[in-house]
Amino acid sequence: MVALLDVCDLAVTYHGTRGDVPAVRGVDLTLDVGETLGIAGESGCGKSTLALALLRLLPAGTTVTGQVLLDGDDVLAMSWGQLRAVRWAGSSIVFQGAMHALNPVHRIGRQIAEPILLHEEVTEAQAHQRAADLLTQVGLPTWRAASYPHELSGGQRQRVMIAMALACSPRLIIADEATTALDVMIQAQVLDLIAGLVAERGIGLLMISHDLSVLSSTCARLAVMYAGRVVEVGPARSVFTSPAHPYAGALAAAFPTIGDPNSRGRPRGLGGDPPDPAAIPSGCPFHPRCPVVLPECSTADVGLWPVDGGDRHAACVRAAGAPPLSSGSRCGTGQ
Template identity: 60%
Template sequence: MLDVRDLRVSYGAAPAVRGVSFTLEPGQTLGVAGESGCGKSTMALSLLRLLPATAKVSGQVLFNGEDLLTARWERLRAVRWSGASVVFQGAMSALNPVRTIADQLMEPILRHDKVSAKVARARAAELLDSVGVPARRMGSYPHEFSGGQRQRIMIAMALACRPDLIIADEPTTALDVMVQAQILELLSGLIRDQGIAVIMISHDLSVLAHLCERLAVMYGGRIVELGPARQLISEPRHPYTRALAGAFPTIGDPASRRNPSGLAGDPPSLGSLPAGCSFAPRCPEVGAACRTESVELWPAGAGREAACLRVLEGAVDAGDA
């Protein structure tokens, strides 16, 4: 359904996304993980050309065979909402504070489905009920809802025109753990019942492992590891994935809580990326070649890929044996 090929995004001289490629089948779920500044949100928003005009985007984004990066604006507007929609990070910022929830839910339905106001209102009520928000509150404004309820409303809006794909940009950020669990259960049910494909961005690997079949780990604007989500977390191949997985304490293990294995330093500035592997300055397994040579995603097991010279060397050694 979605085939992303050599996607590149830059802001002036700073490359924010560098040659990202992946595919997504109908009904499949892909998680995208990485620290802030690694290019996750830029990559996701570029798929529907939602970046500011200052961004320079190249590559291909084939959605059901059609390249959205070269599509005319009329066609792109038709794909948005009805083909693919977005659950933005921070529902209070995404919702219009001076319009009722009913107005905001009905707008995409009226524009894309070309139905009467009565039908659109009935659809909006159905959507609210489906995400656990009472339809009788359709006339309320965003500030009259809790954070968790606003996030549910954002999910309802994303579902308004029955899209094939939802891009969820950190939909559980700033929610408490109980509400986060409810939102994740809601998303899981919608994916299961409606067969919607999802790209979900999060800093929390446990969230992605719970919801997603596959996981893409980004660093320095690139995907550095890609494969089945639970395998990547339990048996990471790339040192960066290993560091991310180790940064989360284990519940019931006091030792891991007292000594979390974090990662020193910060992600590289995209305006001054180091030569070779961009992770080399922070990598605990760095070698001399890592500072001069860079490697693209390389097979790292069944259905898995990693961009690491250590993985490449291991594969070559195994082939020689």
């Protein structure tokens, strides 16, 4: 059975004045229809680059290798005409900054109707009616279709972005930090809305955030990225509560427990910063910051290895029997 989204050995390299900068390094991910997958990690770990690469939204001149199979078709090999047909209709994206993503001089209804008019044979009246129906579906009154983006609150603009993402009934939605700029109450409402729409429509959701607690409450599976690679992947609740990779454990420990004075008084952060993508350390890239580093971590570069009977995978020498990182690609193998 063909997966909705199958990312294999995806690598993204930016080219700048300092030379080549590998932002994503050999990522493998799979997502089926109706599934939810979260991508977590600190700023600079490659999450947003990964999201943009899935729909070829990266700057011109960026080198992207590997495969991004959407319903079995490789997005990276598509012509511009094929790619234009896939965007919005096959897969859509919800960006973090709705105020910057929306056109400030066009009314909300027109912006939601635009992809419908581009991708479907409907009249302008039918497209605007669909836009009004989508506003209702995301919890906004239909009269808001006549509003400009600056006339809406942050939460309302984010709901408009979700309505736009749903306009052409895509099978996959990519949400890149879609709730980061919202207050906690509006964030909870938007997360409930997204979860409800995924369940109701049976679409696939790839949600990117630095907040493990948000992802664990919204997504069934979770992948943790560090230095451009996935270092742990598995059921979201398991990764959050009993992480197998030290970096995933550090991310989970950074969240205080509400009502626990010890947790509030002694927050458990992680010292240091993620490595410069242009100067990834040898061995495990996390070893300079790892609280449980072993001598071999500075030289042994391991790939994802099954833990907990294969339910999860972690890229750590502490995973029993972890093998050396394979240089082979599974692209085109159907695995």
